[in-house]
Structures are given as C-alpha cells and as structure tokens.
Amino acid sequence: MTGLSANSLRALPSVDQVLKTPLAQTAKERFGRQATTDAIRAVLARARASGLAEGRSSEADDVAADALEQLKSAERSSLRPVYNLTGTVLHTNLGRALLADEVIEAISSVTRKSVSLEFDIEKGERGERDDHLRSLICEMTGAEDATVVNNNAAAVLLVLNTFALGREAIVSRGELIEIGGSFRMPDIMTRAGARLVEVGTTNRTHAKDYVAAIGPETGLVLKVHTSNYRVEGFTAEVPARELAAIAKAQSVALVHDLGSGTLVDLGRFGLSHEPTVREAVADGADLVTFSGDKLLGGPQAGFIVGRKDMIAALGRNPMKRALRVDKLRLAALEATLKLYRDPDRLVERLPTLRLLARPEADIARQAARLRPVLADVLGDAFSVDIIDCPSQIGSGALPLETLPSAGLALRARSGGGHALAALAQALRRLSVPVIGRIENQALVLDLRCLEDEAGFIANFAGLARGEADAMA
C-alpha cells in the first residue's frame, strides 16, 4: 500500500454513489442489483489496490463503466461460435458437423412443450425412446434393428460390456486404434470388462489367425475400421464379409466398428469409397457401430444397428440407461436422417456434405473477392496471397485424402514468427474468432467452410486499422 495517500483514498466514490449513476442503472436492469453491486465492489477493490497507488482518482461514472464491461464479458458464453478456416471440415475440437436448418428447427420444436419421448400416444401407454428412430435407421441401413447412445465410443463400450463381460474380445493387431482424447481400444476393452485377445501382426492378419483364436471363452469378434491411419505395403486383412462367415461358422458374433459410418457413397464427391453402413450390414456383421456427428452430419451420437436379439440385449444392460441420448438429440437425429430420404437435395441441405462437395472454383472465386478486403485491413505489415490449399475431411475419415481447396496465406513482411503469432491471436480475439492454421511461415485461411462471407467481412473489420502495423 505504499504511496497510497489519504487524499487519493478519499477520491474513490462509495458503492452507493456509483449505483446512482446512469450506467449502473443500465447494468442493474440487465444483470440485476446483486451482480451489479458485486461488480462495482470488485472494480473499487481493484482501484484501491492499483489505480490509487498511482495517485489517480476515479469518478463514479468511470467505476460504473468498468463494472458494466466486467458484467458483459462475464456474461459471454465460453462456448463461442468461430469461423473454422482450418481446412478440416469435421474438426473435433471445433464441434464437428454443423446442423441443417431443418434439424435446428426440430430441436427447438421439442424444447418448449412436453413431448412423447417415452409415451405411445396411440395406446396411451409407456413407449420406448428408441422407437422414434428405429424404423428410420433401419430404412437407411438395411439393418433389422437399431439403438442410439451418447457417441460411438459409448456404442463400442456398451457392445463390449454386453457381449464380452468377463469373456474374450478378438481384435486384429492392425486395428487396435487410438482415436484421440483417450479412446484407445485396449483401454476401452478393459473398462468394458472384456479380455482383449490380439490376433495377427501389425501389418498382416489372416483368416486362420481368427479361426485359431475363437474358442469357448470368446464373447465376440471385433472388426475396427482404421479410420485415422492406413497400414500400407506388405499388408493383409480379412474383409468383413469373410470374417462374418468365419464368426458365423463358429457361432460367435461379429461387431464392426465403422467409426465415421457414412450413409452415402463418397465417390460422388470425387473421394475414395468409404464403406457405407448399408454395406457393412450387408457384409454380415451382427452389429455395426458408427458416429452421428462425423460424415453422417448430425449431432453427437453413437448408432448401434444389427440383429434384433442383440439390440434387445443391449437394452437390458443397465449401462444403456447411463449412455442414452436426450430428447434434443433424438429430434436432431430424426430430422438429420430424414434429409437422406431426398438424395437430390441432400448436398444442398446437409452442411457437412455441402462443404465437402463445394467446388474448388467456387472457393477460389471467394478467395479472389476476399483478398483485397483483408489486404486493406491488414495494411503494409502483412502480405495476403491466394493459394491452393488441400482441405481434409477430419474426424478420421479418409485420413490420407484431401479435397482441393483455395485460401489466403497471410505472411508478415517483417517480425517473422512473432508477428504471425500476434496476427493469429488478433484473429482469435475478433468478436467471432477466426481460426486458421500456421504453415510454412504463413497463417493460412482455408475458405472451404466459409459460407457467411458478409458476416466474415464485417467481423474482420473489427481488426482495427493500425493494429496490424503494431504487430509487425
């Protein structure tokens, strides 16, 4: 408290004086009396600790303004919309799939009133929440029955726990995936209470390896789609169809974890063929699991489709209750799946497919429109160039494939890495943060996922002129 004179302390207004100012009135109307009083106290305490030490006095209006700012920033959600210009369409850290307008409407329609979540309106009896999606999923996949849980990780956990608790689950060594986060197949097995039996080697697994491993202790055989990597070169794996025949001959269940699990042939977008759910079902797996918010383009969810008796067994596992989805997601999933009934308009309506299918020429034209806008705001400190930049699907779908795209490369004319990092930070601090990627000493903004161009320009203008010069 050195340097704090009795004079300057007296210069601080009282809480009551501040509360009488017009700005404090505004704050009270918006945030309530209690929160406003607390914020004023906090500002005064800070002023006492620092401001007055420098001998400054604070007017009641200044304190009220600071308190209002503090209340506004505390109110802003930490879960904020951002511009995903990373070039990864399904970015797990940025929330994966964007939902279609029809889906957003479906969600809001089940939030304001009570809904028939587990109620059979016809019979006036208790119903099942899976009933809302069952027939739709079966129609889309050709499966006999279906259920939905929190995400695909939960789907795999539930399946293992139901059919391999205290028993063996057989997996190829080439398919013991880690997805990121902490989803590692061997760890999930342990938590599910299953004993992992690895067969084959990292690069080659043969039919005879599975045959030798199947025995009286076998709970299930698990085939895992190696979604986020490829083993190339001298490799061998047993195709799902052949593995299904082996499992069937030994009367054990085959479960196929597809990961992304697309419902459409990605070949339509010039990508390689990724096994569809319908194919995995037709290939003879007893159960197939896949995600809701990867290529399917819906909300986070895990689908389990396949044999009726096995889906019923999943329903009897008490864990199912802990992993179930709520009414909001059921509504969103139903609306998402319904979009697939009209394949002609699917790409236009489902944001994930629309972004994946966006033609390179269209993105390049956007880059040409935006280049001068960004160059103008960034001034002399940074160069802005149009570049070709390959986008990725993300979320572990076709990890080696890219989609030709276009973007803008922002480079610091001086100041090197520091200036670039400062620019990246300034873009993250815009009202809608802009997230790019740093590559070859450039901040790259891949424009594939930029649909709201006018909003982007208005937001970018928030980067004050002169701010860019100061970074260099």
Ligand SMILES: *Cc1c(COP(=O)(O)O)cnc(C)c1O
């Ligand atoms: C992504 C993925 C999972 C996990 O799915 P989530 O929906 O993210 O829980 C499991 N298995 C495979 C093969 C995957 O690709």
